[in-house]
Amino acid sequence: RAKHAGRGRAMHYETLMDDDRDERREMEDALRAAVVRGEIDVVFQPIVKARGREICGVEALARWYRGGTVSVPPDVFIPLAEATGVIDVLGPLVLRRACEAARNWPEIGVSINVSPAQFRNPYFPDQALGIIEAAGIEPSRVTLEITEGYFIQNPGRAKLVMDRLKAGGVRIALDDFGAGFSSIGYLIRFGFDRLKIDRSLTIAGEQSAKGGAMLQATVALAASFDMPVTAEGVETAEQAAFLHLCGCDQLQGYFFARPMSEKAIGELLAPPTDVQAVAG
Ligand code: C2E
Ligand code: MG
Ligand code: MG
Ligand code: MG
Numbered sequence: 306r307a308k309h310a311g312r313g314r315a316m317h318y319e320t321l322m323d324d325d326r327d328e329r330r331e332m333e334d335a336l337r338a339a340v341v342r343g344e345i346d347v348v349f350q351p352i353v354k355a356r357g358r359e360i361c362g363v364e365a366l367a368r369w370y371r372g373g374t375v376s377v378p379p380d381v382f383i384p385l386a387e388a389t390g391v392i393d394v395l396g397p398l399v400l401r402r403a404c405e406a407a408r409n410w411p412e413i414g415v416s417i418n419v420s421p422a423q424f425r426n427p428y429f430p431d432q433a434l435g436i437i438e439a440a441g442i443e444p445s446r447v448t449l450e451i452t453e454g455y456f457i458q459n460p461g462r463a464k465l466v467m468d469r470l471k472a473g474g475v476r477i478a479l480d481d482f483g484a485g486f487s488s489i490g491y492l493i494r495f496g497f498d499r500l501k502i503d504r505s506l507t508i509a510g511e512q513s514a515k516g517g518a519m520l521q522a523t524v525a526l527a528a529s530f531d532m533p534v535t536a537e538g539v540e541t542a543e544q545a546a547f548l549h550l551c552g553c554d555q556l557q558g559y560f561f562a563r564p565m566s567e568k569a570i571g572e573l574l575a576p577p578t579d580v581q582a583v584a585g
Contacts, residue, residue, distance in 0.1 A: 329385075332371075332377075332382075332385060333385060333389055333391075335371055335372075336369065336382055336385055336386060336389075336391055337389070337391050339369060339371070340386075340391055340394050340395050340398065341394070343398065344369070344370075345367055345368070345369055345395060345398060345399070346367070346368040346369070346370065347365050347366070347367060347368065347399055347402040347403055347406070347567070348365075348366050348368050348564040348565055348566060348567075349363035349364065349365055349366070349403075349406065349415075349564060349565060349566075349567060349570045350363060350364045350366060350557060350562060350563065350564040350565070351363055351557070351561060351562040351565075351570070351573065352364060352414075352416070352535060352555050352556070352557045353555065353556055353557070353561050353562075354554065354555060354556075355545070355548065355549040355553050355554050355555060355556050356549065356554070358556075358561070360413055360573065360574065361413055361414065361555060362413050362414035362415065362416060362448070362555070363407075363410070363413060363414075363415055363416070363570060364415075364416040364417075364418075364450070364557065364564075365399060365402070365403035365406075365415060365416065365417045365418070366379065366418070366564050367379055367382075367383070367395065367399050367418075369382050383420065386420075387420050387421075387422040390422075392420050392422050392423060393422075393423070393426065396419065396420060396423045397432060397433075397436055399417060399418075400417050400433060400436050400437075401436050401439075401440060403415050403417050404436060404437055404440030404442050404447065405440050406567045406570070407440075407442050407446065407447075408440060408441055408442050409571060410570065410571070410574055412574070413446075413574070414446050414447070414448060414476075415442075415446060415447055415448070416447075416448040416449075416450050416478065417447065417448070417449055417450065418449075418450045418451075418480065419433075419449045419450065419451050421451070421452065421454050421455035421458075424451060424455050424463060424466050425455065425459075425462075429466065430466055430469040430470050430473065433449070433470065433473075433475070434470070434473040434475070437473075437475065443474070444473055444474030444475045445474050445475075445476065447475050447476065448475070448476040448477070448478050448498070448499065449470065449475055449476070449477050449478070450478045450479075450480040450501060451477065451478070451479065451480060452479075452480050452481050452484075452485070453479060453481075453482070453485050453487050453492060454485070456479075456492065456495055457487055460495075463495070464495055467495065467496075471496075471498075476498040476499065477497055477498055477499075478497060478498060478499040478500070478501050478535070479492060479495075479497040479499070479500050479501065480501045481501065481503040481537075482500050482501060482502055482503055482506070482523070483502055483503040483505055483506030483509075483523070484503035484504075484505050484506075489523055489526050489527060490526070493526070493527070493530045493532070497532060498532070498533075499532060499533050499534070499535060500523075500527045500532050500533070500534045500535070501534075501535045501536075501537055502520070502523065502524075502534060502535065502536045502537060502548075502553065503537060503538070504537050504538025504558075505538075506519070506520060506523070506536075507520075507536050507537060507538045507539060507544055507548065507558070508538065508544075510544070510547060510548070510551070511541075511543060511544055511547055517547070520547075520548075520551050521551045521552075524551045524552040524553055525551075525552065528552055533554045533555070534552065534553045534554065534555075535553065535554075535555040535556070535557060536548040536553045536555070536556050536557065536558075537557050537558060538557075538558050538559075539556045539557060539558030539559075539560045539561065540558050540559050540560050541560055542560065544558075544560070545558075545560055545561075
């Protein structure tokens with residue numbers, strides 16, 4: 306009897322797995338179609354100077370409104386794009402859109418996330434530099450954000466790709482630091498241009514004395530290697546003040562601004578000075 310019940314459960318489980326697989330396949334097809342049709346949107350989150358709080362850059366973030374309405378989070382569709390190779394189309398698409406938008410904002414920088422899967426592609430550096438050149442913006446205004454994973458997995462290869470990009474004038478930032486397991490001591494030798502502190506570390510920094518000490522030590526060590534630090538996920542005035550005190554020169558988070566459309570960024574950077582003039 307127990308055996309019977311067990312088999313029944315197993316069958317039910319298998320059915321669920323099939324459903325999951327079907328759903329995944331469906332989402333895969335929908336994502337591929339959306340990317341091919343150029344239906345992936347790009348929004349921009351302002352990054353501000355810790356001192357003075359003026360906007361010094363934006364981070365481009367991909368958005369997918371499946372079927373035009375339902376928003377699928379990047380934490381879901383980016384891994385799917387990586388697993389299926391769709392990232393080879395999606396990645397360049399986001400880079401091109403971001404660079405073209407940034408052409409209208411000459412006074413600020415633009416950051417774009419790059420997947421380890423893209424970094425692994427031998428054509429990536431030339432392709433990325435080509436896109437930036439075609440968009441007509443200075444490569445030095447572009448920061449590519451990459452997480453530590455590939456640098457731990459394949460340090461030699463990752464360093465080569467990074468050096469090729471840097472030779473082209475592009476900046477490279479280490480993204481999500483503090484969310485993984487590696488030490489800043491290990492990562493410093495790669496020569497990143499900037500460190501981005503993960504939201505979890507931003508939060509830990511104000512939760513306990515130990516968290517605060519860890520944050521301070523991380524920023525100090527980065528600074529001693531001439532690596533400026535951006536803090537992500539800043540949601541409160543207290544966090545902003547503490548991060549500034551620790552030595553972060555740039556801050557990013559909902560406290561300052563949410564990701565927004567290209568148009569909204571344009572208005573933020575050049576607000577209409579005269580409503581009458583705009584209306585008339
Ligand atoms: P990320 O690169 O670390 O980007 C920052 C994420 O934190 C964004 O989430 C942003 O909306 C969110 N965020 C910013 N400020 C706050 C805050 O104060 N509080 C909270 N709770 N969240 C905040 P998003 O847009 O959902 O993207 C998630 C991740 O997906 C990104 O993390 C990045 O790893 C990846 N991603 C997004 N767009 C792209 C892309 O075009 N290419 C690649 N390869 N990855 C992307
Ligand atoms: Mg990022
Ligand atoms: Mg991040
Ligand atoms: Mg991330």
